[in-house]
Amino acid sequence: MAGRNLVLIGFMGVGKGALAREIVRQDPSLYALDTDDMIESLTNTKIKKIFATAGEPAFRALERKTADWLAANVSNAVISTGGGFFKVPTIKEIGTVAYLKADFDWILRRILDAPNARKKLKKRPLFQDVEKAKALFNERFEAYESVADIVIDVTKAEKEDLAKEILDKW
Numbered sequence: 001m002a003g004r005n006l007v008l009i010g011f012m013g014v015g016k017g018a019l020a021r022e023i024v025r026q027d028p029s030l031y032a033l034d035t036d037d038m039i040e041s042l043t044n045t046k047i048k049k050i051f052a053t054a055g056e057p058a059f060r061a062l063e064r065k066t067a068d069w070l071a072a073n074v075s076n077a078v079i080s081t082g083g084g085f086f087k088v089p090t091i092k093e094i095g096t097v098a099y100l101k102a103d104f105d106w107i108l109r110r111i112l113d114a115p116n117a118r119k120k121l122k123k124r125p126l127f128q129d130v131e132k133a134k135a136l137f138n139e140r141f142e143a144y145e146s147v148a149d150i151v152i153d154v155t156k157a158e159k160e161d162l163a164k165e166i167l168d169k170w
C-alpha cells in the first residue's frame with residue numbers, strides 16, 4: 001500500500017531533514033527518506049551539478065519522477081523534500097503533506113548559525129544570493145501553505161516537540 005507517508009515541505013534550510021530524522025527517532029516504525037538524496041543517488045550526481053549541467057527543468061523532472069515512484073512504491077516513510085518539491089502535481093498521492101513554516105530571517109539565521117554554514121549554502125544553487133533567495137521565499141510562501149494538509153510553525157519550539165506535534169496531527 002502506498003500513500004501512508006508524511007511528506008515534509010518548506011523552504012531551503014528550514015530543517016526538513018533534521019525533523020524527519022527526529023520523527024523516525026520517536027516512531028521507529030517509520031523510515032526517513034530525502035528526495036534530494038534519492039535524486040543524487042539515482043543520477044550519481046550532486047544537486048548543484050545537476051543544476052549547473054542539465055539545468056533546473058531537468059532537476060524538476062527528476063523530482064516528478066521521484067514523486068511518482070514514491071507514491072507507487074513507498075509507505076511508512078517520513079520524506080523530507082527539496083524546497084521546490086511542493087510544486088510536483090502528484091505530491092498528495094505520496095501521503096500527508098506537512099509544511100514547516102518559518103519566516104525568511106529565521107531560516108537565514110538557522111543556516112548561518114550552523115557550524116557548517118558555508119557548506120549548507122554552497123550546495124544550494126538557489127541560495128547563492130540572499131536577496132534572490134528572499135525573493136524566491138516571498139514568491140513561494142503562500143503556495144506552500146495551500147498545498148499542505150498540516151502546517152507547523154517551526155520557530156516556536158525545539159525539534160523534539162515539533163516532531164511530537166506533527167505525529168499527533170498526522
Ligand code: S3P
Nearest residue numbers: 011012013036082083084124125
Ligand atoms: C531547491 C531546494 C533544495 C534542492 C534544490 C532546489 C528549491 O533543497 O532541492 O537546490 O527549489 O528550493 P533544500 O530545500 O533541501 O535546500
